[in-house]
Amino acid sequence: GQQVQQSPASLVLQEGENAELQCNFSTSLNSMQWFYQRPGGSLVSLFYNPSGTKHSGRLTSTTVIKERRSSLHISSSQTTDSGTYLCALPRITGNTGKLIFGLGTTLQVQP
Amino acid sequence: NAGVIQTPRHKVTGKGQEATLWCEPISGHSAVFWYRQTIVQGLEFLTYFRNQAPIDDSGMPKERFSAQMPNQSHSTLKIQSTQPQDSAVYLCASSSDWGVDTQYFGPGTRLLVL
Known part of the structure; x- marks a missing residue:
């Protein structure tokens, strides 16, 4: 099954509304990473978040290691926040630190 | 710092042709990853190099796909006899440490096989 599950799959907001994106992991984790991808664009790292809460502007990431979940909160959304938000789990086995990605949450913020 | 560089940004090939994709990691990064x-x-993860050595290719299709890292400044992903199902965006990422550091992604190469 999917090791990284994201919800919701898609979300439509009016500008100014808040968003809460969820990421759940079926395996134990030591760290995880949130990315943002604009349509047709590259992945931009938002947070590398081993545990706890981190803030960056209007974004807040909260990861609870023992509960195998992480959330991304977007406050006062703007149209420029539209795109896909991906969470990823590093699978560290041996010498490999490959990332296992969720399928993403596609966010559309309407003016 | 120019970030991870990938060329070409777009590639269109005919079925059965070969495609070679290039990646230049961030200078000083020891780990290079390929995703599709x-x-x-x-x-999806494809393959991974550390200090130019192939470490994990568990995500690579068994046939037609190969990757190399001849020096620390570039890696290539080669697809022989391309098929329409190979159409995808191929992303390269690098990090300064294989397991505990952020991975930085390039813009990707969009491959279309007709």
Whole structure:
């Protein structure tokens, strides 16, 4: 099954509304990473978040290691926040630190 | 710092042709990763190099796909006899440490096989 599950799959907001994106992991984790991808664009790292809460502007990431979940909160959304938000789990086995990605949450913020 | 550089940004090939994709990691990064992104499968790991040595190619299709890292400044992903199902965005990422550091992604190469 999917090791990284994201919800919701898609979300439509009016500008100014808040968003809460969820990421759940079926395996134990030591760290995880949130990315943002604009349509047709590259992945931009938002947070590398081993545990706890981190803030960056209007974004807040909260990861609870023992509960195998992480959330991304977007406050006062703007149209420029539209795109896909991906969470990823590093699978560290041996010498490999490959990332296992969720399928993403596609966010559309309407003016 | 120019970030991870990938060329070409777009490539169109005919079925059966060969495609070579290039990646230049961030200078000083020891780990280089290749991923593939499709709408159906999402982002999937392909292969990984550390200090130029191939470490994990568990995500690579067994046939037609190969990757190399001849020096610390570039890696290539080669697809022989391309098929329409190879159409995808191929992403390269690098990090300064294989397991505990952020991975930085390039813009990707969008491959279309007709």
